[in-house]
Amino acid sequence: MKRVLFLLLFSAAVLVLAMSEGAKVTTSNLRLTQIAGHELFVLKDCTQCHTLAAKTEGERTPVPNKRDDAWFKEHVSTESTLVLAEAKSKGKKRRILKKELVALSDFLFESSVNEKTQVKALASNVRQGAYLGYQNNCIGCHKIAGGGKEIGPELTHVADKRGDRKWLIKNLKNPLQFAPESPMPAFEGKLSKEEMGKIADYLLTLRK
Ligand code: HEC
Ligand code: HEC
Structure with a gap:
C-alpha cells in the first residue's frame, strides 16, 4: 500500500516538473x-x-x-x-x-x-503559430531576434510585457481598440479563432 502511494506521489511530482518545464519554453x-x-x-x-x-x-x-x-x-x-x-x-x-x-x-x-x-x-501549436505569423507578415513591421523591420515595437520579449493570451488575441482581432492610430491590420475575419490562438501561443514563448 505504501509503495503504491509513493509511486503515485512520485508520478505526480514528475508531471508537475514536466509541466513547469513546458511552461518555460522560449523561442526568443x-x-x-x-x-x-x-x-x-x-x-x-x-x-x-x-x-x-x-x-x-x-x-x-x-x-x-x-x-x-x-x-x-x-x-x-x-x-x-x-x-x-x-x-x-x-x-x-x-x-x-x-x-x-x-x-x-x-x-x-x-x-x-x-x-x-x-x-x-517545438510543440505543434507554437510551430504553426510561428508559421502563421510568418505568412501574415508580422516581421514586415516587427523585429524578432534580429530579423524583421521596426515599424511596430520589437517582439523578441513581448511575453514579458504582454503575457496575457486573451489580450494578444484581442489585439490581433482588432488592434485599433488599443491603439487608435495603429497601422497593424485587423486579423478578425482573415484568420480563424483557432489560428489567432496559435499565434498567441507562439507570442507567449517570446520571453527571457
Ligand atoms: C524529387 C526529389 C527531390 C525533392 C522533392 C527535393 N530535392 Fe533537393 N535534391 C534532390 C537531388 C537528387 C539532389 C542532388 C542534385 C545534384 O547533385 O545535382 C538535391 C540536392 C539538394 C541540395 C544540395 C545539397 C548539397 O549538399 O549539395 C539542397 C540544398 C536541396 N536539394 C534542397 C531541397 C529543398 C529545400 C527541397 C524542398 C523545397 C528539395 N531539395 C526538394 C532531390 C530532391
Ligand atoms: C503594418 C504593420 C504591422 C503588422 C503587419 C503587424 N503589426 Fe503588430 N503592431 C504594429 C504597431 C505599429 C504596433 C504598436 C501599437 C499599435 O500602434 O497598434 C503593433 C503592436 C503589436 C503588439 C503589441 C506590442 C507591445 O509591445 O505592446 C503585438 C503583440 C503585435 N503587434 C503582434 C503582431 C503580430 C503577431 C502580427 C502578425 C500576425 C503583427 N503584429 C503584424 C504594426 C504591425
Whole structure:
C-alpha cells in the first residue's frame, strides 16, 4: 500500500516538473524565418527526397550545402512548385516564392545544430503559430531576434510585457481598440479563432 502511494506521489511530482518545464519554453533566440523554414521544408515535401540528419537515411540524402542562390532557387522551384502562401496576383506569386526561399535558407543554412534541434522540438501549436505569423507578415513591421523591420515595437520579449493570451488575441482581432492610430491590420475575419490562438501561443514563448 505504501509503495503504491509513493509511486503515485512520485508520478505526480514528475508531471508537475514536466509541466513547469513546458511552461518555460522560449523561442526568443529564434528568427521567425527559421521556424517557418522548418515548416516549409516539411510542407513543400522536401522530406520526400531529403533528410535533416547529417547522414543518409534510406533513399533520402542530407542537405548540407546550398551551393548558391541561383542553384537553390532553381532546385526549389523545379522540385517543389508548391507555393504555399496565398497568391493574390501573378507578380506577387514570385515575391512569395522568394520569401519562401529566404525562410528555407535561414532554417537550413543559417541555423546552428542546436537551433535546428530546438525548432524540431517545438510543440505543434507554437510551430504553426510561428508559421502563421510568418505568412501574415508580422516581421514586415516587427523585429524578432534580429530579423524583421521596426515599424511596430520589437517582439523578441513581448511575453514579458504582454503575457496575457486573451489580450494578444484581442489585439490581433482588432488592434485599433488599443491603439487608435495603429497601422497593424485587423486579423478578425482573415484568420480563424483557432489560428489567432496559435499565434498567441507562439507570442507567449517570446520571453527571457
Ligand atoms: C524529387 C526529389 C527531390 C525533392 C522533392 C527535393 N530535392 Fe533537393 N535534391 C534532390 C537531388 C537528387 C539532389 C542532388 C542534385 C545534384 O547533385 O545535382 C538535391 C540536392 C539538394 C541540395 C544540395 C545539397 C548539397 O549538399 O549539395 C539542397 C540544398 C536541396 N536539394 C534542397 C531541397 C529543398 C529545400 C527541397 C524542398 C523545397 C528539395 N531539395 C526538394 C532531390 C530532391
Ligand atoms: C503594418 C504593420 C504591422 C503588422 C503587419 C503587424 N503589426 Fe503588430 N503592431 C504594429 C504597431 C505599429 C504596433 C504598436 C501599437 C499599435 O500602434 O497598434 C503593433 C503592436 C503589436 C503588439 C503589441 C506590442 C507591445 O509591445 O505592446 C503585438 C503583440 C503585435 N503587434 C503582434 C503582431 C503580430 C503577431 C502580427 C502578425 C500576425 C503583427 N503584429 C503584424 C504594426 C504591425
